Amino acid sequence: MDWISEIDKLRKEKNAIILAHNYQIAEIQDLGDFSGDSLELARKATETDADMIVMCGVDFMAETAKILNPGKKVIIPSLNAKCPMSAMLTRQELLEAKAQHPEADVVLYVNSGADCKALATSCCTSANADKIVNAMESDVVIFGPDRNLAEYVMKRTDKKIIPVPEKGYCYTHAQIRLEGVKDKMEKHPNADLVVHPECFPEVQEIADAIASTSGMLRYCKESSAKEFIIGTECGMLHRLEKENPGKKFYPAFDDAICLQMKEITLEKLYNSLKNEQHEVKVPEDISERAIKAINRMLEIS
Numbered sequence: 001m002d003w004i005s006e007i008d009k010l011r012k013e014k015n016a017i018i019l020a021h022n023y024q025i026a027e028i029q030d031l032g033d034f035s036g037d038s039l040e041l042a043r044k045a046t047e048t049d050a051d052m053i054v055m056c057g058v059d060f061m062a063e064t065a066k067i068l069n070p071g072k073k074v075i076i077p078s079l080n081a082k083c084p085m086s087a088m089l090t091r092q093e094l095l096e097a098k099a100q101h102p103e104a105d106v107v108l109y110v111n112s113g114a115d116c117k118a119l120a121t122s123c124c125t126s127a128n129a130d131k132i133v134n135a136m137e138s139d140v141v142i143f144g145p146d147r148n149l150a151e152y153v154m155k156r157t158d159k160k161i162i163p164v165p166e167k168g169y170c171y172t173h174a175q176i177r178l179e180g181v182k183d184k185m186e187k188h189p190n191a192d193l194v195v196h197p198e199c200f201p202e203v204q205e206i207a208d209a210i211a212s213t214s215g216m217l218r219y220c221k222e223s224s225a226k227e228f229i230i231g232t233e234c235g236m237l238h239r240l241e242k243e244n245p246g247k248k249f250y251p252a253f254d255d256a257i258c259l260q261m262k263e264i265t266l267e268k269l270y271n272s273l274k275n276e277q278h279e280v281k282v283p284e285d286i287s288e289r290a291i292k293a294i295n296r297m298l299e300i301s
């Protein structure tokens, strides 16, 4: 089976748009109508006139696309593509934090469930987290679920940040350790180190740039450096290499792979389009409240 041409046929027949996150396998990134980070995918989801959105990413991205397009069919090719960090924050824990800090605004990373987003003042992504927090009215902000992103924000705001849960993290970025990064720097002494804010603070501290995946693309394009060590999920290297011929990219950790992102294969994408599954549904009452937090982010950023 020539998956790529079959997927192409089906996408046209069904007037479907394929959105692919930067951490997807290379073939899916190339096949996507659009590839980008969470914020870019959320924006694209608001602009499409396709009848169906196929989200090649993880659960919270598909939910976000559905919340922004309640009248469209949104499908995700694998039910196992669930972000473990997003699952670290429960609605109950967030309700308790809100009860303890009734004066606080709540800023949630888009990597969170729709039921939690429904309780937030605004969402944010790694590309705009500090900007969103600084735009909040309250001087106290409950922020979750990523602790490392919370610490990144703490360094860029005067507001009091309350992380929920206390130690939420992305296991993919948590594998990028200081010692390993230093080894890579010794191997490639002319390379700039560019890391994601989901990395540990000590890794962020030695970086030349801390950026979301869209920020990494911009930084590496504009930089006069010819080599880069990239501290994020390894799927990102495909796009960096494709868009920067002549420049060299090395992963900060060779096995920084998100297994949930890699759940989506060409075969699963084909089956998903053919059978229009797995359809993403978000209860109306949750969706109506969550959309306010997503739109607040889109307005501010």
Ligand code: SF4
Binding pocket: 023, 058, 082, 083, 084, 085, 086, 111, 170, 171, 172, 173, 233, 258, 259, 260, 261
């Ligand atoms: S890379 Fe980390 S934050 Fe992104 S989907 Fe995978 S586990 Fe979640």
